[in-house]
Amino acid sequence: MDIVVCIKQVPETTDIGWNPETGTLMREEAGGILNPHDKHALEAGLRLRETHGGFVTALSMGPPQAEDALREALSMGVDRAILLSDGLFAGADTLSTSYALSLALKKIARFDLILCGKESSDGMTAQVGPQLAELLNLPQLTYATEMTINGNSVQIRQKMEDGFRTVETCLPALITMEREINQPRIPTMDSIMEAYRDKETEIWGGEDLGGAKGHFGLKGSPTQTRKVYSKKIKKGEVTILEGGPDEVARELIGILRQKDLL
């Protein structure tokens, strides 16, 4: 089974600045980590390989320092790592990112399954996975908390707002992952050494992907950020209710109703 896992490097902290002109994150200011949801997607891919055999490729787009996220994927055990990195891609929104990833996947050509984290911890749009499936004209199953391969089909347990449902589709397909799906492995010390000393990360630019240059980066991004600001959180007063449990519960319900919260 050939699996491609799409991963992203995200800022290590939420304390990161914005470029006031472009409205994009100033990623170079913060240290980068592998997006937490993507780790679960990698783990899912590696477990499928262990069960069914095959080949796992990690694919990412970002500035050169995003290579660290791919080195982490290599240390977890993926077979191949590809970074899409080119000035052309800078400032990409989710659509432009999906476009570049879709071209890379067409270039990779052989895959049965594309796995993505549900969302990135910085943008939190949860759009790239679904957009990528549309651009590749593939079926998509999202928010997976369990995943099973049955012959030429894949079944997942999908997390809904108010419960779960089981859905199935044929391969090839794209699946996005919830954290509940697994516990990602911790890379061993020797696998980290191999990832940095013995393995290669391929770097692909715009020329390698082909496609329409106008669809890459900021130019290819229909999302225009007008204003970016940090949400101010006002701290309210704390009221401690005293008395027995029944009495306190009644009083709390009364207060919530007064504030139209119930």
Add this chain to the structure above:
Amino acid sequence: MDFTLSGESKMMVKAARDFAEQVIEPVAAKVEEENTLPDDILQKFANARMLGMMIPKQYGGIGSTALNVILITEELAKAGSAAIYTMVMNNSVAETIYHWGSEDIRKRFVPPLCDGSSYAAMAFTEPGTGSDPTAITTIAVPDGDYYVLNGTKRFVTNGHRKGYGIFYAKDETERITAFIVDKSSEGYTWSKPYPLMGLAGQGLVDVFLKDVKAPKENILGEKGKGFDILLRWIAGEKVQQMAFMVGMGQECLNESLKFAKERMVRGRPVTAMQGFQWMLAEMHASIEASRWWTYRLAAKQDEDSDIQVDSAALKLFVVPIIQEVARKALQIHGSYGYCKDYKIERLYRAIAHAGVTVTSTEIQKTIVGSALARSKGI
């Protein structure tokens, strides 16, 4: 001079952080309460390939560096648990056997320390001596193909756990020789683990050797040169111990910052008050200085330099200032820090150990002072 850590080293630190959070922290409180380690803890370190890190691959290690061992020790130490000492011991004893051992000894005794099937032990101290080789009373008498060992060893980490240990005894020439002893040998018994102030579960026991046979081919290094082996091991062990202190000191600062930012006094967080800011600043400066000197000595180990005097000076510097970091952390937490509900209580007790184990702070002064007196100046 490059002070930048490589991507590989940073990734190892990150993996160690995840290991501490997922494997050590969940059992840390239970280890303290029951004064014992989970049976599978050494195997978990082995599976993470954290044992025998400096040992070449053909002997079961991964061929990494002393600096990487120090970096992950520092990160794991933040859990403030004795569990980490199992890894520290297996790394340092495996390196010692590899350094001094014949090819036969390397092949027989190094791989079990790397794959987690053997707990490492190092036994020099006795009821009557901690640092003086002339006062050793354990004896080794030749008998055919064996040496027969008799005596008592005190405070032996992992003395009661399966595997092999390096035991020091006076041979028939009255000189100190290092023997690799199988801890399942006939005549090998041990006491209950000492209940400790901190780092419970480390497993310090007295070991009683009664006619314990060690094959002659189990002599480590040259016969009669055991004290040299001990001194070199102690120097490396001190650097690991100081990495342990740096990690715990950093966690003291982390916990203090977290507490002080949330603790409100007269409508302001404690961090807004200059008195507390000064304590935090002093803690930070102490930890940074300790950290970089520790890294420096690890780099010297990788250069195969003699670090016996340097490691003593390092310990002389680090122990009191990290103990002061712990004291300040307790002050910042106030009465809460004295409660077992707060991690700082465990760290404070754990940090106390370094001044009296792996040679005392006072011994470091003697080592450094006498070396300076002999030297022609720096």
